Amino acid sequence: MRHNKKFNHLGRTASHRASMLSNMAVSLIMHKRITTTVPKAKALKKYVEPLITKSKQDTTNSRRVVFSYLQDKYAITELFNVISAKVADRPGGYTRIIKTGFRANDNAPMCFIELVDFDENMAKTAKKAKRTRRSKKSTAAEAPVAENAVEAPAVEAPAEATAE
Numbered sequence: 001m002r003h004n005k006k007f008n009h010l011g012r013t014a015s016h017r018a019s020m021l022s023n024m025a026v027s028l029i030m031h032k033r034i035t036t037t038v039p040k041a042k043a044l045k046k047y048v049e050p051l052i053t054k055s056k057q058d059t060t061n062s063r064r065v066v067f068s069y070l071q072d073k074y075a076i077t078e079l080f081n082v083i084s085a086k087v088a089d090r091p092g093g094y095t096r097i098i099k100t101g102f103r104a105n106d107n108a109p110m111c112f113i114e115l116v117d118f119d120e121n122m123a124k125t126a127k128k129a130k131r132t133r134r135s136k137k138s139t140a141a142e143a144p145v146a147e148n149a150v151e152a153p154a155v156e157a158p159a160e161a162t163a164e
Contacts, residue, residue, distance in 0.1 A: 008043050021047045026075040028095075029083065033114035041097045041113040052094045055084040086117040096122075 010017055020040075025048045027034050036044070051069055054062050058080050067076050087094050096119070099111045116122075 007046070008039055010039060010043060017043075022070055025051065026070055026072045028113060028115065029070075029075045029079050032118040033112055035100070035110065035112045037103075038097070038099060038109040038111050041111050044113060045095050045097065049092065049094055052079070052083060052087060053092070055079045056088060058084065083115065083118075087115075090117070 010020070012020065021044060024034065024036065024040065024044050028044065028048060047069075051066050054066055063076060063080060066079065067073070070076060070079075094116055095113055096116050097111050097113050099109065101110055102108065103110050
């Protein structure tokens, strides 16, 4: 029976898996986006999201707990100073996995995992109004009217100048 054996072992021993996830978490925190395989990204997501939640409370104990997982004081500083300030109002879901295709040599499914609040391309911005074919025809019909309107005051202006 395989009770309580839900997580992916990633074909590694427990110590190798723990150190690999720790190194990947440090890279994610420092670079905000890393490229990896999909199974590793899913395992990393389960590993790093509780650490980010823990970083919202900047206490000595929470720093020690997170340090026991990451073992990198520069990553801890970045996590508690920069990242926790950006995700303070977010109730979870700090990372995003975007699939990019398959690796050339072994056809492994690849993706990149990134911190959600640090991606400028995906940030919410004002979208341009969509143009339809009807609006293009109406702008084409309005264009000659606009040209006539522009020309008429130009003709009137010199006539007023000569009258004065």
